[in-house]
């Protein structure tokens with residue numbers, strides 16, 4: 001296997017970027033869970049990314065806000081569900097860079113703001129709440145949120161950042177994470193599989209782009225955390241389609257079809273909906289805490305870990321596979337506060 005680290009580095013080097021995170025994030029083994037699952041299991045701790053209590057948005061926003069500032073933006077407008085990590089982290093990143101941030105949140109305004117909503121206010125964002133059932137959003141509510149966002153962009157002249165910062169210019173964020181792992185390991189890539197939560201898609205697309213650009217024979221397992229029906233309504237794009245959009249934007253070599261990297265979009269048929277915990281995700285959160293002493297969040301990383309466990313037991317991850325799990329954050333929301341643990 002030839003690892004083309006320099007092609008990946010060269011693809012990222014010319015892109016506008018601002019500094020938001022603390023890199024590299026730790027890369028740690030999960031030996032007890034790995035042994036129980038029959039895997040060589042590692043975790044990339046992006047919950048330690050250093051922006052607003054950590055998470056995957058730090059990597060994406062370095063490139064998205066880099067592009068926004070290069071275009072002269074003074075205000076950014078973004079959107080997400082009321083529990084959104086993305087909008088909270090965008091608010092924090094905007095303040096670090098001296099930008100104004102306007103946020104549209106779908107959901108129901110609580111009597112008292114907690115978690116990410118409270119933090120989004122704390123970081124000084126201008127917050128607009130529009131009604132929505134976030135686990136099962138109706139087409140009408142999604143359209144109303146889009147109209148409100150469009151109106152605020154028009155009125156403010158702000159730079160539009162879609163939910164999850166999922167746009168072609170955020171794909172380099174997780175391609176840079178692949179480069180970071182390569183650099184951490186002295187140019188080696190010892191993983192067959194990368195397991196990561198899929199919400200709006202640019203995290204998994206970025207990993208896929210990084211693997212493809214470096215010519216790595218590994219598969220991304222992008223685990224959806226929303227129901228299939230909801231994903232159809234908000235018109236989720238596959239990671240491959242997003243990577244193609246980034247290739248078109250940056251003129252990157254069209255490495256996808258030719259190379260050995262693969263992407264498997266895992267959409268569990270029994271996924272009940274965004275933000276709804278399952279027996280599997282509760283179990284995964286508890287197992288990772290008890291076996292390894294790391295905290296997952298219930299909305300994203302616990303669901304991705306649950307899928308990892310399921311794929312190990314049904315053979316989609318072959319025995320002995322070398323697996324990298326990406327902890328994408330989400331802790332402010334937070335597992336510790338909302339997870340009801342029994343004391344028995």
Ligand SMILES: Cc1ncc(COP(=O)(O)O)c(C=O)c1O
Pocket residue numbers: 055056085086164166197198199200201202203204297300301328329330331
């Ligand atoms: C903590 C956390 N993990 C994973 C994701 C999924 O990332 P993406 O939207 O890029 O698929 C998100 C956001 O959507 C998130 O906030």
